[in-house]
Amino acid sequence: MKNRKKVGFVALLISLVLLFAGCSSDSSGGDSKGKSGDTIRIGVLFPLTGPLALLGNDSYDAVQVVADMVNDEGGINGKKIELVKADAPDATAAANEAKRLIVNEKVPAILGSYSSGISMAATQVAERSNVVYVEANAVSDEITERGFKNIIRVTETASMMGVSAAEFANDVISPKLGIDAKELKVVVMHEESSFGTSAAKAIEKHADEFGFNVLSIDSYNSTTNDLSSTIHKYKELDPDIVFAASYINDAILFVQQSKQLDFKPKAIVGTAAGYALADFAEKLGDDADGIFVAEAPSLPNPELLSEEAKAIQDEFLERWHEIKGTEPTGLTWRAVNAAWVLFHEALQNAESLDSKGIKEALLNIDIPEGGLPNGIGAKFNGPDEDHAGQNNRAKAIIMQWQDGDFKLVWPDEFANTEPIKIPLSN
Amino acid sequence: MITQLILGGILLGGVYALMAIGLTLIFGVMRIVNFAHGEFVMCGMYIAFFLYSTLQIGPYYAILIVTPLMFAIGWLLNEILIKRLIGAEHVTQIFVTVGLSMMLTSGALMIFSGNFLRVQTPMTTKALDIGGGILVGLPQLIAFVISMIVSAFMFVFLKRTMIGKAIRATTQNRMSSTLMGVDIKKVYAFTFAIGTALTGLSAALLMPMYPVFPTIGVNFVLMTFVVVVMGGLGSIPGALLGGLIIGVIETISAYYIDPGWKQAVYFSVFILLLVFRPQGFFGQIGAEEL
Numbered sequence: 001m002k003n004r005k006k007v008g009f010v011a012l013l014i015s016l017v018l019l020f021a022g023c024s025s026d027s028s029g030g031d032s033k034g035k036s037g038d039t040i041r042i043g044v045l046f047p048l049t050g051p052l053a054l055l056g057n058d059s060y061d062a063v064q065v066v067a068d069m070v071n072d073e074g075g076i077n078g079k080k081i082e083l084v085k086a087d088a089p090d091a092t093a094a095a096n097e098a099k100r101l102i103v104n105e106k107v108p109a110i111l112g113s114y115s116s117g118i119s120m121a122a123t124q125v126a127e128r129s130n131v132v133y134v135e136a137n138a139v140s141d142e143i144t145e146r147g148f149k150n151i152i153r154v155t156e157t158a159s160m161m162g163v164s165a166a167e168f169a170n171d172v173i174s175p176k177l178g179i180d181a182k183e184l185k186v187v188v189m190h191e192e193s194s195f196g197t198s199a200a201k202a203i204e205k206h207a208d209e210f211g212f213n214v215l216s217i218d219s220y221n222s223t224t225n226d227l228s229s230t231i232h233k234y235k236e237l238d239p240d241i242v243f244a245a246s247y248i249n250d251a252i253l254f255v256q257q258s259k260q261l262d263f264k265p266k267a268i269v270g271t272a273a274g275y276a277l278a279d280f281a282e283k284l285g286d287d288a289d290g291i292f293v294a295e296a297p298s299l300p301n302p303e304l305l306s307e308e309a310k311a312i313q314d315e316f317l318e319r320w321h322e323i324k325g326t327e328p329t330g331l332t333w334r335a336v337n338a339a340w341v342l343f344h345e346a347l348q349n350a351e352s353l354d355s356k357g358i359k360e361a362l363l364n365i366d367i368p369e370g371g372l373p374n375g376i377g378a379k380f381n382g383p384d385e386d387h388a389g390q391n392n393r394a395k396a397i398i399m400q401w402q403d404g405d406f407k408l409v410w411p412d413e414f415a416n417t418e419p420i421k422i423p424l425s426n
Numbered sequence: 427m428i429t430q431l432i433l434g435g436i437l438l439g440g441v442y443a444l445m446a447i448g449l450t451l452i453f454g455v456m457r458i459v460n461f462a463h464g465e466f467v468m469c470g471m472y473i474a475f476f477l478y479s480t481l482q483i484g485p486y487y488a489i490l491i492v493t494p495l496m497f498a499i500g501w502l503l504n505e506i507l508i509k510r511l512i513g514a515e516h517v518t519q520i521f522v523t524v525g526l527s528m529m530l531t532s533g534a535l536m537i538f539s540g541n542f543l544r545v546q547t548p549m550t551t552k553a554l555d556i557g558g559g560i561l562v563g564l565p566q567l568i569a570f571v572i573s574m575i576v577s578a579f580m581f582v583f584l585k586r587t588m589i590g591k592a593i594r595a596t597t598q599n600r601m602s603s604t605l606m607g608v609d610i611k612k613v614y615a616f617t618f619a620i621g622t623a624l625t626g627l628s629a630a631l632l633m634p635m636y637p638v639f640p641t642i643g644v645n646f647v648l649m650t651f652v653v654v655v656m657g658g659l660g661s662i663p664g665a666l667l668g669g670l671i672i673g674v675i676e677t678i679s680a681y682y683i684d685p686g687w688k689q690a691v692y693f694s695v696f697i698l699l700l701v702f703r704p705q706g707f708f709g710q711i712g713a714e715e716l
Contacts, residue, residue, distance in 0.1 A: 049531075049532055049535055050531075050641065051641040051644070052540075053535050053539075053540040053640070054539065054540025054541060054542075054639075055540075057539070057540065189685075192686045218684055218685055218686070219684060219685065219686035220680070220684075220685035220686050220688075221685075221686060221689065223644060223645045224645075224685065224688075225438070225636070225645055225646065225649075226434075226438050226676060226677065226680070227680075227685065228434045228438075228563075228677060229431060229434070229676075229677045229678070229680035229681035229685065230680060230681075230685050232427065232430060232431065232434075232681060233681055236427070248542060249542075249637075249639070249642075249645070252542065252544075252637060253636075256550060256551055257563075259551040260550070260551040260552065260553045260561070260563050261553060261561050261563075262553070262561065279541060279542045279637075283542055283544040283637055285546065287551070
């Protein structure tokens with residue numbers, strides 16, 4: 001008897017909960033429809049807490065600044081852009097949050113993310129629901145290799161970084177060291193997630209093409225506490241160049257332990273992520289000096305930029321300095337590009353402000369090199385091409401830490417200054 | 427090379443051991459799985475960092491402040507939170523300590539943002555050449571030596587002092603020790619505070635080697651659990667041996683196999699150990715049931 005009562009009570013409770021849930025989702029649905037009269041709601045998904053929070057927040061703030069810039073100029077036909085914030089610290093959260101943005105918030109487009117794992121999960125959900133997803137900062141090749149129709153990636157792929165790193169070694173480091181490319185001894189170390197692995201593969205492939213001797217390829221987990229074994233191994237192999245695809249914890253650890261264990265390669269070429277962050281140079285001081293980084297461009301040679309790009313760059317910089325008081329990095333510019341492409345180029349020209357209209361407008365974009373604030377252009381691969389949705393005018397360039405400043409040194413049309421400290425130990 | 431690797435591993439393991447001793451005490455005595463242990467290390471590192479950046483107190487001197495401070499924090503946490511978990515369902519304990527760890531991580535993220543903070547000392551990249559081209563990192567060596575001294579001290583403390591004996595008695599059998607008049611509540615409070623104080627000590631020792639950021643705890647906590655279970659719940663020599671073994675396995679497998687495989691290798695060793703000696707090196711059979 002007692003049990004039956006209990007069951008009855010639970011059933012009542014469940015039905016009540018369902019009723020409320022039904023009501024609330026109805027009402028929120030009504031609300032968002034009501035609001036969409038004067039705002040355009042865009043989902044913005046970044047890791048805002050957890051291990052990647054530093055970079056995620058940097059990107060989110062950049063997107064917010066660009067949205068403000070567009071809104072202050074009158075928005076999209078009088079409609080303001082409203083960002084719907086989603087925090088995705090890991091892949092599971094990314095999938096859930098993407099679902100929430102699409103199902104509950106009913107956004108027509110999502111802009112994200114940072115880190116390939118997060119992007120892979122979130123884009124999967126977007127693709128299933130046919131909602132356009134603009135990728136800002138995740139570089140792993142896999143993301144655009146799946147033949148998805150709804151992903152647009154503005155930034156370069158990890159393998160583009162790998163290619164630039166290898167080309168730079170071939171074009172600049174090898175002649176400056178006076179070592180023929182065929183004699184050049186290199187090692188490749190990479191963190192073991194999708195980002196590090198695709199960058200390393202690209203480096204290896206092109207290193208082989210140029211005829212470098214790849215002595216060793218080592219993977220490791222980016223949360224490692226110790227890289228001394230790898231460094232000891234490299235000391236024995238005595239490579240001329242270390243290529244490294246790392247996040248920040250491991251990048252700092254590698255440089256610090258290399259110094260401690262007296263390992264001095266003639267050049268270190270990192271690929272984006274850890275090596276490119278201001279924290280990296282700040283924490284390491286002089287030890288970071290001379291390290292090369294394949295990265296999305298930031299503050300390229302002003303001559304490269306179109307009038308409009310220059311104007312966006314200046315305005316963004318002004319607003320950014322005001323809020324953050326720091327210099328934007330390549331990562332920040334990637335987020336700026338993605339937000340600009342989506343908010344300014346696509347939304348302005350979309351025939352309809354639903355996912356289909358926005359996607360079509362994105363695919364119609366044709367911005368020549370120098371047209372975006374960091375010097376790249378934008379033209380996306382069609383849905384039936386390889387790497388569908390990838391920006392084929394994205395570019396990885398080479399930056400170098402010079403006395404605590406991050407300088408663009410290669411290729412020449414982007415460069416502001418000459419590469420120095422080749423070899424590194426002098 | 428092998429000497430270099432083993433030496434490097436032992437030094438690395440010394441720090442793991444120190445963290446593990448704190449955890450094993452709490453685990454062994456209170457039967458509480460403290461998932462927030464790594465985050466305590468993170469808190470300790472932030473304290474050490476701010477002592478350095480505001481008062482110019484070097485991390486090694488900071489030990490004298492961070493350790494008692496973390497002791498007090500541990501005591502307080504026990505009073506507020508942990509003591510209510512004694513004898514609670516495992517699920518409850520896990521939720522509370524995991525929740526605590528998330529709270530600390532997110533709190534740190536809000537207060538300090540995700541930036542990497544590092545104590546700038548030339549010590550960080552110093553190494554001693556001990557002959558034959560074998561290099562020993564100086565901060566690693568200092569951390570190891572202090573770890574060993576503290577472990578020895580803890581061992582003697584548990585063997586000789588009254589409270590130490592009470593702690594050991596509680597580890598062996600909670601019920602009987604209560605019947606023998608041991609003040610269980612005091613033992614618990616003391617154990618938790620010591621465990622937390624040891625994270626403070628490890629934190630200060632880590633500060634010259636690693637930058638601090640909100641999720642640094644994650645980098646250490648998994649390993650620490652492996653060390654504790656390997657050594658046997660509540661056993662200090664076990665934690666010590668476990669820590670050193672994990673350290674050596676890490677450096678050797680990273681060199682001869684691939685750094686990406688080191689976790690796989692030490693977990694394989696761990697699983698083998700559990701098959702053949704489920705109580706760990708020095709554990710008591712069925713200790714988790716008492």
